[in-house]
Amino acid sequence: MPKLPDSEMPRTRGRPRAFNEKTEQNTIKSLDRALGVLKELAQIESATLSELATAMKESPATLYRVLTTFALHGIVEMDETAQTWHIGSEAYQIGSAFLRRTSLIDVSRPILRKLMQETGETANLGIEKNGSVFFMSQIETNAPIRAFFPPGTLSEMHASGIGKALLAHMDETQLKRFAARGLQTFTPHTLATPESLAADMVTTRERGYALDDQEKNLGMRCIAAPIQDAYGEVIAGISVSGPTTRVSTDHIETLAKSVMRAAQDVSNALGAKTSEPS
Structure with missing residues (x-):
């Protein structure tokens, strides 16, 4: 049976036509790194920028950009007095969607x-x-x-x-x-x-x-x-x-x-x- 061209292939719900490609090709590396930062922070609960950078073996400047981006969405928060980062309330709201499922x-x-x-x-x-x-x-x-x-x-x-x-x-x-x-x-x-x-x-x-x-x-x-x-x-x-x-x-x-x-x-x-x- 001849293979249909991509333009005629039926679309799979929840995935683009290229969903059969390798995972690496469908991964946004910067997003993957950012989510790794979020998981690490959730595990250690509270950390200064330097502590998090040491734990993840990442540049403090890179981590700061990730954290400030998450902070804009309320996913992480910073204690100004202690200069420590924590998981934010919006992360709880997102996680609650799993519990409601x-x-x-x-x-x-x-x-x-x-x-x-x-x-x-x-x-x-x-x-x-x-x-x-x-x-x-x-x-x-x-x-x-x-x-x-x-x-x-x-x-x-x-x-x-x-x-x-x-x-x-x-x-x-x-x-x-x-x-x-x-x-x-x-x-x-x-x-x-x-x-x-x-x-x-x-x-x-x-x-x-x-x-x-x-x-x-x-x-x-x-x-x-x-x-x-x-x-x-x-x-x-x-x-x-x-x-x-x-x-x-x-x-x-x-x-x-x-x-x-x-x-x-x-x-x-x-x-x-x-x-x-x-």
Whole structure:
């Protein structure tokens, strides 16, 4: 069959006719560099121009032009007193469009609030993103000592309650592939070997909830349970986090029942058919 000339080729929605070309040919290098600056600043949260230039191995003059351009749109802001740059409010507005894209946030929000009120601890919602936990939503407790995972935070899966709840529902091949990347040690309690992590995944599946027992931060515990969609697939996790003084060992089972019930409520709202946790 003869190939149609470009002028007669059907146009693909969302892409120009040249969309089949290599990625490099369709990339605006200056924009790619600017977005790299934005990602770096988001990761370190606050930096002077010289600190950011050092971190990125870039010219301060180049970075200044990028930052001032973003500042014109409110995407970054500068603290004039400290001479430090931060992510701006407009970046939050743009990021919120991602959160609005899925009903998971809307469905979970009132359930997170109820979970926080019931347990007295901070309630969290997270998904897996590129091998890490991506926190999508949080309802903070009013207690003076509390966990804090603002939306957009990334955390290591093997040292996170939600991460372990998600890992427990991966198949054996996926779990081995994840562990083979290396498991960083954060505290003496971190499960930093494939064998210890695999054993904990068996326990997690059997009891229906995951436990981060001071594995990322000493003095903090997190209890999490998986959320299923209408197809019965685990797509997210919900948790409560707090200091070991309140989330004590003799209180774990009671909190776990609340967390599993909340996970069931979210799952059912998404169309899953789940049973009442025992």
